[in-house]
Amino acid sequence: MDPTTRSRRSAPVNRSHRPRRLRTDGVRSLVRETTLSPSDLVAPVFVDATTDERVPIPSMPGHDRVPVSEAVDRVEEVLETGIEAVILFGIPESKNDRGSRAYAEDGVVQRALRQISAETDAYVIADVCLCEYTDHGHCGVLEPDARSDPTLTVRNDDTLELLAETAVSQAKAGADMVAPSSMTDGMVGAIRAGLDEAGFEEVPILSYAVKYESAFYGPFRDAADGAPSFGDRRHYQMDPGNAREALREARLDVEEGADALMVKPALPYLDVLGDVRREFDVPVAAYNVSGEYAMLHAAAEKGWLDLEATAHESLVSIKRAGADLIVTYFAEDVARRL
């Protein structure tokens, strides 16, 4: 059958359009819209005041809690891959109802920050939250009867001053940027005021503006020992069904002075990430969280997925959806291969 007859009989095919022309090996990389670079990535680092050696985190293969004495070495390992930034989380030596080790001058993160900023060239972001530091595991000060009454939760306004104090103590210890993640209303404004008053006008705030109450944080809560001892975080973290509300959260944070916004988790919320990217002109970060990391590792361990390929594809997709920077446990593995 000659080609003209065939095309007349079946559905018309316009042969001038052949997107496959741009998929050959020679040209594919020239027309690629999104590429990853190590400078897009931020590597999480856990410093632990309760140990003097590295302790592997079982649900996050390849990640350890490191003692303060090894924080500098750990950060140097990250920098060797070409990554320039880390975000620090702390596991304190003790916890109490006000999370006071979060804002102690000799707190675990503050001690690590002093050494890292003195001895490395890393750009260091400090996570600002109380959940790793409170004995109840919630992200702030509780209402008095919260343990017995499930309608009660974190006292928003009493928590603000502790967050500001935490951020200021981190800036004093050498944090280059602070990243509040507690979903306390007004946290960005309170932290901005605290930093300015203490003379840290130049320290930027990366707000976890859009943080969902997600089941994908499971492995992190093991890693940082920050699971709530009762109840959950639905009274302060966002409901997974809400996308318009994300824009409202982001807008409030920008108005309060956020320098950059974060959406978290990443892969299940790429629509929200895209919305935030289109709506605002500040840099947007995405947090590819512990559960997103753990599930690829678990599937790869069973031989069901190719870990390298799925990790790379995940990060490219997060960037394509709108992230300027990505906080990810895959940072070093992916950067090494770029």
Ligand code: PBG
């Ligand atoms: C602290 C904080 C959490 C994460 C980052 N900062 C835990 C939480 O809200 O439970 C989660 C990160 C991850 O799962 O990788 N509030």
